[in-house]
Amino acid sequence: MKASKSFQWSDRKLAKRLMACLVLLAPTAASLADEHVLDTLQVHGFLSQALIVTDDNNFFGPSSNGSGSVEFTELGINASLRPNRDVLVAAQLLSRRAGGETSDAQPTLDYGVIDYQMVSNQARTLGVQAxxxxxxxxxxxxxxxxxxxxPSILLPQSIYFDRTRALGIAADGVNVYLEERIPSGTLRVSSGVGRPQTGSLLAKQLFGDTGNSISSSSLSAIAQVLYEDHSGKFLAALSAANVNLDANFAGNAADFSFQPWIASLQYNEELWSLTAEFALRKQSLEGDNLSRNFDITGHSWYLQYQRRITPSWSWLVRYDSLVNNTADRxxxxxxxxxxxxxxSQFADDVTLGLQWTPNSRLMLAGEYHHVNGTGWLPTQDNPDASATRQHWNMLLFQLSLRF
Structure with a gap:
């Protein structure tokens, strides 16, 4: 989370009581003593509940049992505080259930940073997050x-995997960012080093065997360069990461590495947007006595058209394609x-979606997926891969609230 120093925060008495502990993270005692510090406190929250129905296969719970699954719930609360002009302290707690056991919804720290801006003027912003x-x-x-x-209930699963969400969502470390205002637009550069989140089910999702484990004792790196023109119509970005994890595969120690590259383009007009992203993913598992070869390269891409019918209604159509191994498409x-x-090694998904946002705090959405392949299907919902169907359909409905 990044914010300009000049941003004005609202005053919420309840937020002061809930998040006063954030003041302890401020860098100086003088800042803590400032009577105006809590006036910069802002708290927001959100809640989403979905119903998922599939004709075959399960997604986020027993979605194919006829009545569908309601095991996709997201509940979060976040807070931000400025102990002084140059420092922002921000954190978010998230309770998220996406199938699995009820205990999976236990609140966790989604992000929590101390953001220090060394430079902030009309020409550039330079800061670091820890x-x-x-x-x-x-x-x-x-x-x-x-x-x-x-833009939809589910993001394109070929790029933004929900089955391995923990690995891509956040890292514990340091992130440096630069925003440079140039004559034609704005250039944003961000680069971080840290330990990624792994989650208890990551090994099963990656390797398919419950007896394996994976951890993040080694440092990983991620970087992104994003350009946006002055009009806001055109965006282009390039993202890359080098993720290193320690694995225990069938009782053998191994090193797992993952290097994704993502190229992103978006064009926006008043009533429509066109978005495309392409990812090239290289992964390898190195160690002694391994029974399988995990040195593979995959790719994925999607093309999405979103149309705003009115200020409160919009629809989209998207084609999303995933190949796990380009040598075995x-x-x-x-x-x-x-x-x-x-x-299980590929997935082609045609999506149709509709959103209604009658006001800034409420949204209702629905979408339909016709999928060929199970490449991004969660393993925890489908423990017997041989029982899954290649061609399947999915309906999702979601109610979302925020404050």
């Missing part, structure tokens, strides 16, 4: 938890080796 920062990844990753910032070799069905 703590748990949101990864600058693609166009939507840093705001993906708030339904109002998403159909997954036949994967199936022949006994690792699972061929259709």
């Amino acid at each position: 703590g748990r920062f949101k990864n600058p990844f693609g166009l939507y990753n840093q705001t993906r938890d708030v339904a109002f910032t998403r 159909s997954g036949r070799e994967y199936e022949q080796n006994g690792f699972g069905p061929a259709h």
Whole structure:
């Protein structure tokens, strides 16, 4: 989260009581003593609840049982505080359930940073964040938890994987950012080093076996360059990361590395937007006595058209494509080796979506997915991959609130 020093925060008495603990993170005692510090406090929250119905396969709970699944819930509260002009302290607690057990919804720290701006003027902004920062990844990753910032209920799963969300969402470390105002527009550069979040189910989602584990004791790096023209019509970004994890695969120690590159383009007019992103993903697992080869390169892309009918109504259409291994696009070799069905190695998704936002605090959304393949299907909802169907359909409905 980044904000200009001149931004004016609202005063909320309840927020002061809930988030006064953030003052303890301020860098100086003099700042803590300033009677105006709490006047800069701002608190926001959001809640989203979805109903998911599929004809085959399960997504975020038992969605194919006829009555659907209501196990997709997002509840968050965030707060920001300025102990002095140059420092912003911000944090968000998130309770999120996406299938799995009820205990999965236990609140966790989504992000929590101390943001220090060394330079902030009309020409440029230069700052550094320390703590748990949101990864600058693609166009939507840093705001993906708030339904109002998403163009659809589900982001394109070929780029913004929900099955391995923990790995991409945030890291514990340091992030440096620069915003440079140039004659033609604005250039934003962000680069961070830290330890990514892994989550308890990451090994199962990546390798498909419950006996494996994965951890993030090694440092990883991520960077993004984004350009936006003065009119706001055109955006272009390039994101890259080098993720290093320690794995235990079938009792053998191994090093897992993941290097994604994402190119993003967006063009905006008053009544419509056209967005496209392409990702190239290289991953490898190195160690002794490994039974499988994980040295593969995959790619994914989507093209999305969003139309604003009125200020409160909009619809979109999107084609989203994922290939796990470019050397085995159909997954036949994967199936022949006994690792699972061929259709688990790809997914082509046609999405139609509709959103109604009668006011700034309420949104209702619905969307339909026709999917060929199960490449991004959550393993925890479908433990027996051989029982999944290649062609399947999904309906989602979501109610979202914010304050």
